[in-house]
Amino acid sequence: MHSGTKSCHDQFNTQKLARAKKRGRDSTPAPEDRCRRPRKCFDKTSCIFCTKEDGLLHEFKTLGADDNVRSMARDLLDSDLLTRIEGVGDLIALEAKYHLACLVGLRNRHRSLIRNRENLPGCQ
Template sequence: MTSKRFKLIEASDDQRPGISSSNVEEIDWTKCIICQNITDELLQYPTSAKRINIGAGYVTLEENLVKFKDLQSLRSTINLNALDGGSGLQNTMYKNNAKWHKTCYLKFNSTQLKRAQKRHQVDTDDMSENTANRSRKFTRSSLPCKISMKEYVCFFCGSNKPDENLHEVTRRNVDIHVRQCALKLQDTALLAKLTAGDLVAQEAKYHVRCLANLYRKASRVSIVQQIGE
């Protein structure tokens, strides 16, 4: 299919209220529609999928992107206005043979959407609680697992044992160190989780024991590599 470039022309204010010309940008359909960057990662073409409903990938992405936007969690350069040619996101993406990097797509898959919805619900509950009792101070940097927020689990082990406390990542140097360890250990499961964004932005929680174990394993690998050299 011939590559196309699509440019959305801004309609008048009375035709499209609430959308200004600054919100509309040109989309290069030959690149990843999410990051618009050229990288070494191969692009995925949903229209080349070997199945009957070849547009299913566009349907899922459209639904998730709209929900992320409603949650105010669309932390990306992706512009929904520019992706909609007037016939809906799905039809516009299909018409222009939209493509993306797998790592970019994973940031907006159903799993990440559920996490965003849970964070939004927690934030809403917190706001209601603070409004009802402004004198109460609520610290989220250390959350006991016994509280009712069952969706909070350790980022590393995925559990919330009642006899251990969960701590929230609040420093970016922890995110940097964790990524270095994941790369050194070639831990694909952990690397996949990290594609969703930095740990601070994800409001990741962890057991001190689990984080220490990660650091310890990476340190052992470093020692073995040094011996091998």
């Protein structure tokens, strides 16, 4: 590189920054600008299932919990739950919390779905 002169890349970045400032914001898009669809944020102070903060909340502690919850949500086509946990990482590491009754409810709905599939004619 030549000393004292700007490279083509530096000039491009300077122009990009100037245009962004002219529009009234910095050159890095805000996190909400990056998402194409509205998404409920992950909140570790509320239940991952019902999103309420009331009652006694438990933390996920077993290694298979994350996979089990995601698998049940996919089988049930629970788009609300999938939207909340999609791409946020492991629920244990994120210290996700839940109401015991909500987890039991998810498991019961999943068990019911599996039983209904097994009882359909031609599925055995």
